[in-house]
Amino acid sequence: MTETDQYNFAYLDEHTKRMIRRALLKALAIPGYQVPFASREMPMPYGWGTGGVQVTASVLTPNDSLKVIDQGADDTTNAVSIRRFFQKTAGVSTTTRTTEASVIQTRHRIPEDPLREGQILVYQVPIPEPLRFLEPRETETRKMHALEEYGLMHVKLYEDIARHGEIATAYAYPVKVEGRYVMDPSPIPKFDNPKMEMAAIQLFGAGREQRIYAVPPHTRVVSLDFEDHPFEARKGGLSCALCGSEESYLDEVIVDDAGGRMFVCSDTDHCEGRRSQACTEAEG
Amino acid sequence: MIEIEGVAKRFTLHNQGGAVIEVLREATLSVAPGECVALTGASGAGKSTLMRMVYGNYLAHAGRIVVGGVDLVRAAPFEVVALRRRTLGYVSQFLRVVPRVPTRAVVAEPLLALGWPGERARERAEALLARLNIPAPLWELSPTTFSGGEQQRVNIARGFAHDYPALLLDEPTASLDPVNREVVLSLIEAAKARGAAILGIFHDAEARARVCDREVDVSDFASGAG
Amino acid sequence: MSAQDCCEEPCRHFPEDAWRPEAPLLAVRGVSKSWGARIGCADVSFELWPGEVIGIVGESGSGKSTLLNCLAGHLAPDVGEILFDMRGAGLVDMRRMAEPERRRLARTDWAFVHQNPRDGLRMGVSAGGNVGERLMAVGARHYAAIRGQALDWLDRVEIAADRIDDRPASFSGGMQQRLQIARNLVTGPRLVFMDEPTGGLDVSVQARLLDLMRGLVRGMGLSAIVVTHDLAVVRLLADRLIVMKGGRVVEAGLTDQVLDDPQHAYTQLLVSSVLQV
Structure with a gap:
């Protein structure tokens, strides 16, 4: 008996997957709306991506090719263990190449390379409720979503400008989806917000909070702002120390005990791709 | 301008064994425009009670009190409010002080309530305060800490700020020195000259003789007086 | 800013030529609310006209807060009507108004000042x-x-x-x-509800707040319903007074008339119980 035979395909039982798929269909039908679902205990702690894992398990087919990234990297603990989890329980092939993956589970980043139709991007979400910061009552936030009372979101942005002179929210920057629901894009950098208008399906899973939401392909996703403080997806004017990219989102890496540091692409696949392409061009 | 007809007043003290005190009965008098009528009678005869009923401050139990066409015995509260704003002025014996409001604003308030522009209302208030010899440095202060005479003069300035067609005066010259008394009497004379109907209580017999055209003895309306 | 500054523009209440408005801003008809056998408020009716301030006084448990919460839509009355003059739509029964509309009203045309600022x-x-x-x-x-x-x-x-x-x-x-x-x-807002706005404040602070509210109410021509047990507050702020006891209105009228010539036994007790300083 192989390891795969000891589990149902992708760990979750079929009834659970059906329940989650129903939630996903509803979420896709009402872009940005948080659909409650009966989140299951997973063999990993909350906060390690249990919501994303359940969504991935429910959409995965044996022919899929899975990529898992954490902060853009394929080689961090979290990414490696989730990838191994699905290798073991679903036997699917895995990849680190954005272009080759059919399902990508992510924490805190959207890949630099544009996604195409047919691909699915699954986000791990810690707190799905964008209004939670100012309104702790779930009964009230649900009503506010239902009645489109979103003034409070701007109070948060107002506070940012009042305190920092600009909208200092740098990640989990709130967006309005298809002109209706205000949504937390999960803690991706605001640099990634414009990428959310994409060709792939975006699914969001919050395990502890038991919420699923989604953005269908080619959906309008607008970052909230003020007329005199428009949204800007900018980053520092630095370039990647490895591949030289000036367009990609960078991580700061401490390289020695003396505080020496360098900036490198947070999307490791994108960085490697650029470097190997540069090698090929140099050789050619 | 002021028509009082068959007015009765009694107080029922529910918390003192339901004692009923009859104060006035069949009170009847009228004041024409340009006329000043003094209410007289011993202390406790009901002079102030009658004045307060004319102002709508006390309820009358019978009769009619018509001021400028409004019967105060039957008027709805907002009608009384409007009447007081525009038609019926009242200079009480004591200034009811609103904490913190500067003297100038206290005097200008009735004008502002009538929609006067702030600047004009302030000018008018300052002119009256100056005429009543309230020193300019005090205008910025609340009258809370003023002497009794000063408070009384602020009260008079406020009562004369707007040219009310009907005016009630309760002891306007009490506790005033001769100079200010003269100012107040000339203000009353000027009000009469412009056609105001004035009903007043004056203990100051000389003042009464000077400004009042008639006297009405409230004791005639006392409940025992048959 | 003091009282005179915010009165610069002519007051809205009772403008010169048409001082009696066409319709009340708020009409309350036969409102009752009880919890089982316990009466919150019973058969309360009154009208609030534009630019008018009404004070509701009574001791704790007299039903004044229950009434205020019914009026402001925080509680649903058992019976009775609460009609509000909607811009362009005339008097509308609040109980028949859809929740989104009621909430929109609550953050535009209405205001609610809580006793404890932390609640507001x-x-x-x-x-x-x-x-x-x-x-x-x-x-x-x-x-x-x-x-x-x-x-x-x-x-x-x-x-x-x-x-x-x-x-x-x-x-x-x-x-x-x-x-x-x-x-x-x-x-x-066109209508402000205030629940014991000066409760819990030092006396000196109360005076300043009262003066300020008085200036704003008069200057903006606000209509307001002020619930308080403090007679000094209503003397300063309210045009009219409603006295409640045991959930019922026992006396109503012009503020200074009710305070200076109270008719009902309870009002007389209330007025005579105020300590003179």
């Missing part, structure tokens, strides 16, 4: 954000304009401009209450 403020949000919230809720999206209005309102309630970015937690009780008032009045 967002304690984790700066003073400017607190004042700006209602503006943003009705669609204001220009930061500088929102901040400008917030500064203007802080000035009107005598809070220094340099406190605009401070959180209300660092404010004194009186300042918090003034901030709550600014936050409520910034959208120019």
Whole structure:
């Protein structure tokens, strides 16, 4: 008996997957709306991506090719263990190449390379409720979503400008989806917000909070702002120390005990791709 | 301008064994425009009670009190409010002080309530305060800490700020020195000259003789007086 | 800012030529609310006219807060009608109004000043954000304009401009209450509900707040319903008074008339119980 035979395909039982798929269909039908679902205990702690894992398990087919990234990297603990989890329980092939993956589970980043139709991007979400910061009552936030009372979101942005002179929210920057629901894009950098208008399906899973939401392909996703403080997806004017990219989102890496540091692409696949392409061009 | 007809007043003290005190009965008098009528009678005869009923401050139990066409015995509260704003002025014996409001604003308030522009209302208030010899440095202060005479003069300035067609005066010259008394009497004379109907209580017999055209003895309306 | 400054524009109440408005702003008809055998308020009826301030007085448990909560839509009355003059639609029964509309009303045309400022403020949000919230809720999206209005309102309630970015937690009780008032009045509501607005404040602070509210109410021509057990508050603020006892209205009338010539035994007791200073 192989390891795969000891589990149902992708760990979750079929009834659970059906329940989650129903939630996903509803979420896709009402872009940005948080659909409650009966989140299951997973063999990993909350906060390690249990919501994303359940969504991935429910959409995965044996022919899929899975990529898992954490902060853009394929080689961090979290990414490696989730990838191994699905290798073991679903036997699917895995990849680190954005272009080759059919399902990508992510924490805190959207890949630099544009996604195409047919691909699915699954986000791990810690707190799905964008209004939670100012309104702790779930009964009230649900009503506010239902009645489109979103003034409070701007109070948060107002506070940012009042305190920092600009909208200092740098990640989990709130967006309005298809002109209706205000949504937390999960803690991706605001640099990634414009990428959310994409060709792939975006699914969001919050395990502890038991919420699923989604953005269908080619959906309008607008970052909230003020007329005199428009949204800007900018980053520092630095370039990647490895591949030289000036367009990609960078991580700061401490390289020695003396505080020496360098900036490198947070999307490791994108960085490697650029470097190997540069090698090929140099050789050619 | 002021028509009082068959007015009765009694107080029922529910918390003192339901004692009923009859104060006035069949009170009847009228004041024409340009006329000043003094209410007289011993202390406790009901002079102030009658004045307060004319102002709508006390309820009358019978009769009619018509001021400028409004019967105060039957008027709805907002009608009384409007009447007081525009038609019926009242200079009480004591200034009811609103904490913190500067003297100038206290005097200008009735004008502002009538929609006067702030600047004009302030000018008018300052002119009256100056005429009543309230020193300019005090205008910025609340009258809370003023002497009794000063408070009384602020009260008079406020009562004369707007040219009310009907005016009630309760002891306007009490506790005033001769100079200010003269100012107040000339203000009353000027009000009469412009056609105001004035009903007043004056203990100051000389003042009464000077400004009042008639006297009405409230004791005639006392409940025992048959 | 003192009383005279905010009265610069002619008062809205009772304009010169048509001082009697066409219709009341709020009409309350036979409102009752009880919890089982216990009566909250019973068969209360009155009308509030534009520009008018009504005080509701009574001891604890007299039903005045229950009534206020029914009027403000926080509680559903068992029977009775609460009609509000909607802009352009005339008198509308609040009980038949859909929730979205009622909530919109609550943050535009209505305001509610709580006794405890913590119930009416967002304690984790700066003073400017607190004042700006209602503006943003009705669609204001220009930061500088929102901040400008917030500064203007802080000035009107005598809070220094340099406190605009401070959180209300660092404010004194009186300042918090003034901030709550600014936050409520910034959208120019037509009807303000106040629940013991000066309760829990020091006497000296109360006087300042009262004077301020008086200036704002008179200057903006606000219509208001003020619930309090403090007769001094209604003497200063209210045109008319409603006296409640055991859930029922025992006496109503012009404020100074009810206070100076009370007719009902309970009102006489209430008035005579005030300590003279």
